[in-house]
Amino acid sequence: MRMVIFLIAATAAIFSVEPARSQTYDPRYPVCLQTFGPFGGISCSYPSMAACRMSVSPAQSAQCVVNPYFVPAGNAALPSQMRHRPVRRFRTVRRHPGARR
Numbered sequence: 001m002r003m004v005i006f007l008i009a010a011t012a013a014i015f016s017v018e019p020a021r022s023q024t025y026d027p028r029y030p031v032c033l034q035t036f037g038p039f040g041g042i043s044c045s046y047p048s049m050a051a052c053r054m055s056v057s058p059a060q061s062a063q064c065v066v067n068p069y070f071v072p073a074g075n076a077a078l079p080s081q082m083r084h085r086p087v088r089r090f091r092t093v094r095r096h097p098g099a100r101r
Contacts, residue, residue: 024041024042024044025042025044025067025068025069026044026045026067026069027067027069027070027071028044028070029044029045029046029047029067029070030046030047030048030066030067030070031044031046031047031048031049031051031052031064031065031066031067032044032046032052032064032065032066032067033045033046033052033055033056033062033063033064033065034062034063034064034065035060035061035062036061036062037061040061044067046064049064052064
């Protein structure tokens with residue numbers, strides 16, 4: 001009896017898992033439409049804010065946002081540039097041997 005209950009619980013757990021979503025932001029478009037509610041989500045397929053605003057109906061709870069992953073054509077960073085931040089070199093200040101601290 002325990003085995004039957006375990007199998008039913010395991011089957012329910014397997015079928016209740018939702019598949020993982022892929023990347024939401026499309027790096028080819030600069031503007032995204034974020035909708036709220038039970039069927040909400042993010043759709044990045046707008047070339048401008050005006051085009052995004054035109055697609056939103058007044059009864060829809062949504063907002064147009066700037067795509068944080070947008071990469072303009074020809075401005076892709078090289079992997080060597082993305083790897084490290086520039087190093088800031090600080091000049092050491094030498095104190096006079098007779099100066100008080």
